[in-house]
Amino acid sequence: MKKYIWAALIILTLALLSACSSEGSDSTADDEHEEPAALHVDFDPPETAEAGETVTLKATVTYGDELVKDAEEVQFEYWKQDHKDSSSMVQAANQGNGIYTADVTFEDNAVYEIYAHTSARELHTMPKEAIVVGDAEENSDTANGSDNH
Structure with missing residues (x-):
């Protein structure tokens, strides 16, 4: 029992x-x-600049419909086209309301490619744009694009 x-x-x-x-x-x-929200970076530098001119790079970071005011990282990496191994990095300053900026001076007449390395909400994205400085000509094979991780 x-x-x-x-x-x-x-x-x-x-x-x-x-x-x-x-x-x-x-x-x-x-x-x-x-569905998880997507991390998006609106990064649109000016198309052209003059050698020696200081340019403000600006990235607006969103996660879904929300402005990301506390991104873990926003850095701009830039280099002369076809010379990625000689890149420079600059940390962006948080301006509030999801906006991050950094001032960069492009010294030479050249096409510069720029990644906006952005980490937020456990995601990383790195949209890529280009800026033509002085009388340089852009190589369209490597200019614009984006790498998401």
């Missing part, structure tokens, strides 16, 4: 545990089907 009572208690306990875990999975199932 004691064996039957123990067996009944074990079965009852397992049934209760099973019911509790299935209720919890119903509430998290909706969260799992929700």
Whole structure:
């Protein structure tokens, strides 16, 4: 008789545990089907500048419809076209309302490519743009693009 009572208690306990875990999975199932928001960086430097001119690079960072006021990282990496191995990095300053800026002076007549390295909400994106400084001509094969991670 004691064996039957123990067996009944074990079965009852397992049934209760099973019911509790299935209720919890119903509430998290909706969260799992929700699409994560995308990290987006609106980065549009001027198309041209003069050698020696200081240019303000500006990135507006959003996550879905929300302005990201606390990005973990916003840095601009720039280099003369076809010379990525000689790039420079500058940290952007948080201006508030999802806007991040940095001033850069392009010394030479050349096409400069620029990544806006941006990390926020456990995501990283690095849109790429180009700026023509002075009388340089852009190589369209490597100019604009984006790398998302």
